[in-house]
Each structure stands twice: as C-alpha cells, then as structure tokens.
Amino acid sequence: MGKLKIVVTGGAGYIGSHVVKLIGENLKDKAEIVVIDNLSTGHREAVLYGSLVEGDIRDRDLLRKVFSDFDPDVIMHFSALLVVPESVEKPVEYWDNNVGGMIALLSETLPIIKRKKVSFIFSSTAAVYGNPEKLPISEDHPKRPENPYGDTKLACEKLLSSLSYAEKNFNFVSLRYFNAAGADPDGLLGQSTPNPTHLILRAVKVAKGEIPFLEIYGTDYPTPDGTCIRDYIHVQDLAWAHILALQYLLDGGESDFFNVGYGKGYSVLEVLKVVDEVVGFEIPKKKANRRPGDPSALVADPTKIKTKLGFSPKYDDLYFIVKTAWNWELNKRY
Ligand code: UFG
Numbered sequence: 377m378g379k380l381k382i383v384v385t386g387g388a389g390y391i392g393s394h395v396v397k398l399i400g401e402n403l404k405d406k407a408e409i410v411v412i413d414n415l416s417t418g419h420r421e422a423v424l425y426g427s428l429v430e431g432d433i434r435d436r437d438l439l440r441k442v443f444s445d446f447d448p449d450v451i452m453h454f455s456a457l458l459v460v461p462e463s464v465e466k467p468v469e470y471w472d473n474n475v476g477g478m479i480a481l482l483s484e485t486l487p488i489i490k491r492k493k494v495s496f497i498f499s500s501t502a503a504v505y506g507n508p509e510k511l512p513i514s515e516d517h518p519k520r521p522e523n524p525y526g527d528t529k530l531a532c533e534k535l536l537s538s539l540s541y542a543e544k545n546f547n548f549v550s551l552r553y554f555n556a557a558g559a560d561p562d563g564l565l566g567q568s569t570p571n572p573t574h575l576i577l578r579a580v581k582v583a584k585g586e587i588p589f590l591e592i593y594g595t596d597y598p599t600p601d602g603t604c605i606r607d608y609i610h611v612q613d614l615a616w617a618h619i620l621a622l623q624y625l626l627d628g629g630e631s632d633f634f635n636v637g638y639g640k641g642y643s644v645l646e647v648l649k650v651v652d653e654v655v656g657f658e659i660p661k662k663k664a665n666r667r668p669g670d671p672s673a674l675v676a677d678p679t680k681i682k683t684k685l686g687f688s689p690k691y692d693d694l695y696f697i698v699k700t701a702w703n704w705e706l707n708k709r710y
Pocket of ligand 1: 458459460502503525553554555573574575576578590592594605606644670
C-alpha cells in the first residue's frame with residue numbers, strides 16, 4: 377500500500393504544528409504530509425515535516441490544485457480564527473474564515489469522496505457548549521455557544537454531520553478542545569502569536585517583561601477563590617488525540633465528537649501560583665473587571681475519548697504545562 381496522504385490546514389499554527397511533528401515522528405514511513413497555511417498567525421519554521429503550501433483555504437483554485445496533485449486520504453483541519461472577543465467585534469470575518477473556509481474545503485473534497493474514502497479531523501472547541509449547565513461537560517451537553525467563534529465551530533460540526541450522512545465515503549472526528557497550553561517538550565515548537573490573549577502565555581510574557589502586569593479578569597465569580605476555572609491541557613497530549621482519532625477513522629470508526637481535556641479544573645489564581653513557582657518570582661498582577669463572555673467554569677468530562685479512543689494523557693501536570701510554555705518563551709525559535 378502507498379503512503380497515507382494527509383493534508384493539514386493550519387499546520388503552521390500552534391496546535392497544527394505539534395500534530396505535524398507527531399505524525400512526522402510516529403508515522404514517518406507510512407504518511408506523507410502537505411500543510412496548507414496562509415501564515416496569518418502561523419510560522420513557516422513551525423512546519424517540521426512535509427511540505428508547506430502557502431495560501432488560504434478559501435482560495436478554491438489553490439485547493440483544487442493541491443488536491444488534484446496530492447489526492448489526500450486524510451484532511452486535518454486546523455485553520456481558523458479563534459479569539460473569542462475578536463469574534464464578537466468581527467463576526468463577518470469569523471464566519472467567512474471559519475465557515476466559509478470549511479465550505480470551500482469540503483466543496484473541493486467532494487470530487488475525491490466520489491472516488492475514495494476521506495477521513496476528516498476537525499479542530500472544534502469547548503466554546504460550542506456555551507455557559508455550562510453542569511460540570512464536568514460531556515459531549516451530549518446542550519450546545520448553545522455564547523459568541524460568534526463558538527457559533528462558527530458549531531456550524532462547521534453540523535456541516536460535517538450532514539456530509540457524513542450524505543456520503544458513505546466520508547467520515548470525521550470532531551475534537552472539542554478545552555484550554556490548550558504549554559509547548560513541545562523538545563523545545564522545537566510553541567505558541568508565538570502576536571498579541572496573545574491566553575492566560576498562561578500572557579503570564580509567561582509578564583515574567584519575561586514583555587507585558588508589564590497580568591490582569592486577573594474578574595475575582596467575583598461563583599468559584600472557591602472567585603476566579604474562573606478552566607481545564608488546561610498540554611498541547612502535546614492534545615496533539616496525540618489527533619493521532620488516536622486518525623487511527624480510529626482508518627480502522628473504520630463512525631463519525632463522532634470528543635472532548636479533549638483532562639477533566640481537572642484550575643482557577644486563574646491557581647494557575648498564576650504555578651507560574652510564580654516555575655519562573656521563581658512573583659509576577660506583577662492586578663485585579664481587573666470581568667472579560668465579557670467568560671463562563672465561570674469549564675471542565676471536560678474526558679470519559680468518551682478515554683474509553684473509545686484509548687486517550688491516556690502523558691503530561692497531565694500544570695507545572696509541566698507552565699514549565700514548557702516558559703521554556704519556549706525564553707528560547708523561541710520563531
Ligand atoms: N484570563 C485572565 N487574564 C488574562 C488572560 C486570561 O484572567 O490575561 C482568564 C480568562 O478570563 C479566563 C481564563 O483566564 O477565565 C482563561 O482564559 P484564556 O483566554 O486563556 O482561555 P479561554 O478559556 O477564554 O478560551 C479558550 C480558548 C478558546 C475556546 C475556549 C473554550 O482560547 O479558543 O477556551 O472555552 F473557545
């Protein structure tokens with residue numbers, strides 16, 4: 377059998393690049409990778425395996441060309457805009473990029489699935505659930521996104537469901553990420569985003585002196601210490617979930633949705649305590665107003681991915697997550 381051909385959209389971005397590295401390291405002789413990335417937030421240097429096609433997935437001519445040259449068996453779709461407050465300000469841009477991009481991608485996939493099977497892995501988010509009615513959140517929790525970002529991801533999931541129903545040659549896994557954080561334990565990859573909004577990345581940037589102080593958005597939430605609780609997952613474990621999803625689909629698994637988190641919640645103050653420990657001093661912080669749209673607590677129920685995909689995390693350790701993020705911040709390669 378020839379090599380498995382995998383297209384990775386957004387493979388130069390934070391999570392996509394970690395997945396490309398894992399595929400390169402673990403399936404090197406079995407798989408071939410083409411990354412498509414417009415480099416709007418991604419980095420050429422982050423693509424450690426395969427080849428990079430620079431371009432936007434909404435460019436149907438480009439997609440058609442790549443697909444006819446490469447004829448993929450697998451599509452891993454990471455490229456999307458993902459900043460919640462920005463999505464509130466620029467809803468059209470978010471729908472265009474995330475849903476428009478998905479429509480373009482699937483439209484150009486259609487001719488392939490008329491001939492052969494295509495497996496699709498989608499980067500979804502806990503934001504599809506909206507404000508949780510109960511914790512931890514399992515996959516059958518009601519889906520009521522609270523912002524355009526979550527709306528676009530839910531719309532993409534619905535489109536995937538409809539397509540897998542219509543086409544027997546198409547199956548997918550949608551992975552609903554909780555809070556991805558940390559960096560490649562080998563130090564080759566990490567998150568290098570201009571104006572980052574994520575807590576751990578901002579905190580290590582404060583420690584490095586790039587940001588003057590860390591603002592704690594809200595201290596009056598109905599949680600034990602008044603700050604928001606999230607389920608932080610190391611990016612390498614999150615990346616590994618994609619390898620498991622791929623195996624599952626190749627083995628003939630039915631289309632499905634999985635939470636990817638550890639099932640453990642930490643408050644903002646708990647995270648910042650670990651940051652202080654890792655960097656060896658107390659980073660400057662200030663109490664600030666709540667950030668609009670932040671649910672007080674988001675914690676995954678990871679039972680389904682553990683039982684159905686055999687997910688067994690290796691880096692379920694907040695100290696290690698922060699340590700790798702700090703290490704990347706000090707020794708960035710891009
Ligand atoms: N926070 C601060 N100060 C900061 C940054 C964040 O207090 O400088 C707080 C936020 O208010 C929130 C928590 O830290 O309570 C985590 O915030 P992040 O911005 O790191 O992450 P979010 O939980 O807001 O968002 C993440 C992903 C989204 C996804 C969402 C799912 O980034 O893409 O989880 O709930 F939609």
